[in-house]
Amino acid sequence: MEHKQLIIIGGGPAGMSAAVSACNEGIRDILIIEREEALGGILKQCIHNGFGLHKFGEQLTGPEYAERYSDNVKELGIPYITETMVVDVSDDRVVTAVNKEKGYFQIKADAIILAMGCRERSRGALNIPGARPAGIYTAGTAQKFVNIMGYMPGKRVVILGSGDIGLIMARRMTLEGAKVEAVCELMPYSGGLTRNIVQCLEDFGIPLLLSHTITEIHGKDRVEGVTICEVDEKRVPKKETARHIECDTILLSCGLIPENELSKSAGITLDRVTSGAVVDGDRQTSVPGIFACGNVLHVHDLVDFVSDEAEIAGKGAADFIKGIKEEKETVEIIPEGGVRYTVPQKVAKGEGASLYFRVADVYKNVTVALYDGENLIAKKKRPKVAPGEMERFEIKPEYLENAEKLTLKLIFG
Amino acid sequence: MTREIICTNCPIGCPLTVEFEDGKILSITGNTCKNGITFGTNEVLCPKRTITTIVKMENRSGMLPVKSASELPKERIFEFMAIINKVTAKAPVRCGDVIISDIGGTGIDIVATKTVE
Numbered sequence: 001m002e003h004k005q006l007i008i009i010g011g012g013p014a015g016m017s018a019a020v021s022a023c024n025e026g027i028r029d030i031l032i033i034e035r036e037e038a039l040g041g042i043l044k045q046c047i048h049n050g051f052g053l054h055k056f057g058e059q060l061t062g063p064e065y066a067e068r069y070s071d072n073v074k075e076l077g078i079p080y081i082t083e084t085m086v087v088d089v090s091d092d093r094v095v096t097a098v099n100k101e102k103g104y105f106q107i108k109a110d111a112i113i114l115a116m117g118c119r120e121r122s123r124g125a126l127n128i129p130g131a132r133p134a135g136i137y138t139a140g141t142a143q144k145f146v147n148i149m150g151y152m153p154g155k156r157v158v159i160l161g162s163g164d165i166g167l168i169m170a171r172r173m174t175l176e177g178a179k180v181e182a183v184c185e186l187m188p189y190s191g192g193l194t195r196n197i198v199q200c201l202e203d204f205g206i207p208l209l210l211s212h213t214i215t216e217i218h219g220k221d222r223v224e225g226v227t228i229c230e231v232d233e234k235r236v237p238k239k240e241t242a243r244h245i246e247c248d249t250i251l252l253s254c255g256l257i258p259e260n261e262l263s264k265s266a267g268i269t270l271d272r273v274t275s276g277a278v279v280d281g282d283r284q285t286s287v288p289g290i291f292a293c294g295n296v297l298h299v300h301d302l303v304d305f306v307s308d309e310a311e312i313a314g315k316g317a318a319d320f321i322k323g324i325k326e327e328k329e330t331v332e333i334i335p336e337g338g339v340r341y342t343v344p345q346k347v348a349k350g351e352g353a354s355l356y357f358r359v360a361d362v363y364k365n366v367t368v369a370l371y372d373g374e375n376l377i378a379k380k381k382r383p384k385v386a387p388g389e390m391e392r393f394e395i396k397p398e399y400l401e402n403a404e405k406l407t408l409k410l411i412f413g
Numbered sequence: 414m415t416r417e418i419i420c421t422n423c424p425i426g427c428p429l430t431v432e433f434e435d436g437k438i439l440s441i442t443g444n445t446c447k448n449g450i451t452f453g454t455n456e457v458l459c460p461k462r463t464i465t466t467i468v469k470m471e472n473r474s475g476m477l478p479v480k481s482a483s484e485l486p487k488e489r490i491f492e493f494m495a496i497i498n499k500v501t502a503k504a505p506v507r508c509g510d511v512i513i514s515d516i517g518g519t520g521i522d523i524v525a526t527k528t529v530e
Contacts (some may be wrong), residue, residue, distance in 0.1 A: 047478035047526065048465045053423055061465055063478045063527040067508055147467055150476045175466060175494050194426030198419050199462065203487065 005029035005321050007095050007109040009086050009262065012041020014294025016069035017307040019078045020315025022113075027321055031107070032073070032080035033097055039073065039080060040066035041301065042140070045147045048168055050195070054304035065303060066229060089114075089266040091287050110122035111289045111317040114263055115310065116221070118256040120165075120293040126254055128160075130217030133224070139165040139253040144171055154249025159183040159225050160214050162190040162197070164301065164388075166253020173251075180204070181245050184212040184228055186235055189362045191255070191388045193301060214250070223248050256299045266290060271343040274298040280330055280346050281353035282316030283309065291317050298343045298356070301390055306357070331400045338363060338410030340387070341413035349400050355393045357408060358386045367411040368393055369406055372403045385410070418456050422448045429453045460487040466494065468512060469501045470529065477502045478526045479512050485521055493517055506530040 006027050008015045011034030019032050038044065043051070046062030053059060056068070073080065084099035093109045102221040120138040137145075137153055143165060145151040156176050159166045172179045183201060188211050190197055201208050207227070216227040216238050225246045229237035258276040260268075269278045269286035276297040277285040283293050293313035294306045319325040328348035333355060335341050342357040362385070369379040370393065377399045385391055393408060400406075414434060420427040425445065431453045432439040455461060467476035474475035479502075485493055490491040493516055503511055506525045513523040 047467060047480075049463050049480060059463070061478060061480055061526040064508060067528060147478065148475055150467065150469060175464075175490070194419055195421035195423075198421050198426075203462070 010115035011039040014310040017310035018314035021311040025318035039070040047241040114292040133219035135223035156247040161254035163253040167200040283313035332405040336409040
């Protein structure tokens, strides 16, 4: 069987950054396996700007950000194959893939980095009642049609969900001549970044209807309209608020789900909240030698943080391959009271880590606190936190010395 | 007059309160960095945005992503889009190549954001 020191599954921002990081750590026998025709992942279709502020100190578009990394991969001579689909990963690190040239083939790796990204929640997963006409797309599919293929999916649009891709597509469709009638958001707050609400909706006078949802889709061959309703605090539609909006297209921006079929086939333990792997500070999963980073691990808001996380995974995998990493006792981090999850979920003793976490609701003037049982270990004040914006908390090595598990929670008031 | 705006210079999104009169800024509060002052001033006096869109490729399938090399006046965005939509590009193109120079007499170029060999 063919053998590689390191196989990276996915050539998007996470995979490329992980490859560069592992290469800089001295690993040369690498293979990136990419499903599409070129490196770059979802960034290829994200033609808007706002990427790279943290990483490069400037506003780049998605393709520009991707090109910085793909240039880097090419300059370093890191091998990659495209139009190749990985169909299985085993717990003893055998990768099974298919492509046009080689058909079905297997490669054994010393270490694997999972960087498959995420996918959108589809209509089927949302259970919206009504007819099944043409004209219903996820926002990301519409984005690919418009930005890569140059096709307009419709003229009058209603967007369900206020995730960032939905907001970005509201602007994009408007600029290309469509009329976006409304963005309906089930929750009383938007799941997107504030600046996207300002620049994509407010700039163009597109209404953001919070606590609203689509209760019926009308149309036989093509979408002809939707019924929308306000929802109560339990998210149940209030029938008396029902109104009709005429439209020919519905875009869904209702959340992203890490794409973890391969992780499951390798028997990796997944986190019920993130839908991604449970990892330690090096982003190593429950299966030794298999690492995960980027949106396959947990959905990020900013690609800059994906690149950072992938660098950690790349270094972790390099250390694992070199055998310089001895197994260490880890301390579990338990999310509680307003903290939905943390990544990593456990941190090795003697090492620090930046914990990424998300909160359950919009809160003002909270303290993020780390506890060992009843003892407060560290805290940090935040004027405002929201589920749509990922937060960070630094774990210093000394916090872990005498701990078995730590709890991260919010203290209100 | 007072306007409440959200600074969109970076993803933090500070809520700014801008006091102004007769085209002059009197005060800006709520910012957490100096970029907030510049943003608040421009947003009230002359709002600008970077345009990102696509142009058709003559000799390749697919579209070429482009952007304005710096920000353009917000109220003229649809005028600029009409100009960009009339243009096509030809590979090879390097990221940063000028696709339209001096759009609408603003002195600002529309540049490619992707290399196509």
